[in-house]
């Protein structure tokens with residue numbers, strides 16, 4: 001009964017999320033931010049997600065609990081993670097090889113457990129997602145299926161300044177097909193004097209290259225600037241040009257609501273250790289749209305875990321892919337990795353994506369408000385992340401004009417963990433699961449002090 005209820009509740013949460021990924025409760029939309037501790041505390045008191053903070057372990061800087069704004073790089077450890085992993089260690093100890101098929105949660109089917117939460121987070125159907133491999137490996141495997149250049153259609157459109165793994169992936173994939181990266185890869189960057197990239201510029205480039213375009217492959221949320229791209233519009237433009245469209249959602253998954261299925265995105269991959277709090281280097285996942293669920297003509301590099309589950313142990317020749325994303329799996333599920341992943345996904349499902357997004361907009365809005373209040377005309381820094389909430393997640397990127405890395409070091413000395421990106425950007429990501437309005441307020445007081453040194 002208990003289990004059934006949970007399943008039911010989960011379905012409702014997923015429906016609510018997919019139908020309406022970005023609602024605003026009326027009482028939250030008219031908040032007037034104030035630069036006072038009382039205001040921050042009152043926001044925390046009203047916060048329906050406030051209790052989740054206590055479920056996470058915070059690092060210390062100089063013996064004091066840090067103000068942790070680095071969930072964009074490595075999400076914090078849920079206190080429950082240890083139990084989830086210990087449970088699997090126990091199964092391994094007590095059941096050994098029988099653990100594959102026996103006990104509650106037999107490992108043979110363990111991948112299924114993460115599907116409801118992943119589907120909700122990505123805006124997908126369960127058969128469109130599966131947790132597997134690492135992000136960079138998944139990018140390569142997905143390219144095998146979705147980048148099939150021909151003599152005329154071989155070009156790829158991507159964002160300029162992409163994450164290095166993505167650049168190396170594209171460059172080496174193109175070379176693997178005997179093509180020249182300089183001819184095949186088209187990078188779309190910001191216009192002169194701007195920091196973020198306009199959707200219309202992607203769409204225009206896609207239309208202009210229509211005859212030669214094979215693929216649009218880019219970030220959903222840009223790691224450096226924090227910009228969320230209009231994935232729906234870009235997907236539509238790509239499909240109009242007869243190209244496949246895929247996204248790297250490393251910084252989007254668990255951060256911004258998405259509707260990958262409805263948008264018609266062909267494929268996507270992400271990592272679980274950033275906003276999904278699943279532990280350093282932990283398992284990635286892929287999305288493959290339903291329309292490719294049964295496409296035997298799509299080439300792929302297969303492994304036994306993608307083979308028809310019922311037939312797998314016949315150990316026979318002739319690869320028969322499983323339906324949907326599962327058919328892209330290669331290897332045995334990584335049980336310990338999935339255990340840590342599940343600890344976090346269960347928290348996500350309890351919190352609910354609607355509420356997370358709602359708080360995220362308020363929290364990042366507050367950070368933005370305070371930074372503008374304080375830095376005003378000092379000329380020390382500038383926020384380069386878009387102002388419009390739908391064009392950003394929780395991260396704000398600050399371009400440092402004076403003081404360079406010293407500004408960042410000053411933050412760290414005062415217990416703020418953010419991250420520094422060469423040549424001059426500080427990224428700060430207050431996350432709605434474990435950060436509070438008081439964290440943001442405290443950061444602002446430290447910023448105020450620091451600016452006195454550099455202005």
Ligand SMILES: *Cc1c(COP(=O)(O)O)cnc(C)c1O
Pocket residue numbers: 134135136137163165166219223248250251271
């Ligand atoms: C974090 C990140 C990666 C990291 O890839 P791994 O394979 O998980 O090491 C790749 N691409 C982007 C866009 C990222 O933000």
